[in-house]
Amino acid sequence: MTIEARGxxxxxxTAPIxxxxxxxxxxGEVTVLLGRNGAGKSTLLRQFNGLLEPDSGAVYVDGDRVSYDRGSLRSLRRRVGYLFQNPExxxxxPTVGGDVAFGPENLGVDPSDRVESALETLGLEGYEDRLCNQLSGGEKKRASLAGVLAMEPDYLLLDEPTLGLDGDGCARLSEDIQRIREADITVVIATHDLGFALSVGDSFAVLEDGVIAHRGASISREQAVEFGLRTFVFEDR
Incomplete structure (x- = not known):
């Protein structure tokens, strides 16, 4: 299983990204995409489930080139889930249970087991009747993620998932990602949070000047500085 971009x-x-x-x-891995603000991390991530279509080059999922007709995109988005930066x-x-059930119901699938499993994975048992507009920021983020997991994707794309989270929220998210990985879901994360990246990542790539300028199983302090990444709360890996 792989998800990839070629050229x-x-x-x-007129602004190339x-x-x-x-x-x-x-x-089976957690791949972290790093880069300066404005480097195009979100733009790249959105290519992988068809939210954006490339001007040239191609995206491949398990070796199959992505097509952009309605039916193909529907199938793609069932397999490649996407968590936006802003849960709103x-x-x-209106309710957490209704939101998590929304995707499976649109597929014509009984959502009961999927809702229960997704909420359990994210520690949201008992939240089914909670109003979404009364949740904390961290709870909204987890409820949104539960909705993605209820679709039972093969791949999960997370766009700046620590945005708006405090230290406890980031630690909880790291634990959530470990459980998601154990469920055989491949995870790709776009983030500028190095501490979080190092806590969850198996491999790392840096987007710089419109291309992947670094990739590997680690990233050093010197490389982080070179690419303009923030290095506080940073330990070499």
């Missing part, structure tokens, strides 16, 4: 190019109007990106995330962009129902 990916993308521009917003991705300029020949080659990127690969291996099945993802929560669609």
């Amino acid at each position: 990916l190019e993308f521009a917003y109007e 991705l300029e020949g990106v080659d990127f690969r995330a291996a099945g 962009d993802q929560l669609v129902a």
Whole structure:
């Protein structure tokens, strides 16, 4: 199982963002995509479940090239789940249970077992009747993630998942990702939070000047400084 980009190019109007990106995330791993603010991490992540279509190059999931017709995108998004930075962009129902059930119901699947499993994975048992607009920021983030997990994806894309979380929330998210990985879901994370990245990542890639400038099983302090990454709360790995 792999999800990858080959020679990916993308521009917003006349502003090039991705300029020949080659990127690969291996099945069963947590791959972390790092880079300066504005480097294009979110743009790259959105290519992997068809939220954006490349200007040239291609995306492959398990060796199959992604197509952009309606049916193909529907199938792709069942397999490749996406967690947005802001949970307000993802929560669609008044209650947590209703929101987590929304995806499976649209697939014509009985959501009961999926809702229970997703909430249990994220420590949200008993939240089914809680109103989404009364949740804390961290709870909204976990409820949104539960909705993605209820679709039973093979791949999970997390866009700046620590945004708005305090230290306890980040620690809990690290534990959640470990449980998700144990469920044989391949995880790709875009983040600028090095401490979090090092706590969860198996492999690392740095997006710089529109291409992948570094990839490997580790990233040194010197490399982090070179790429303009924040190095506080940083331990070499």
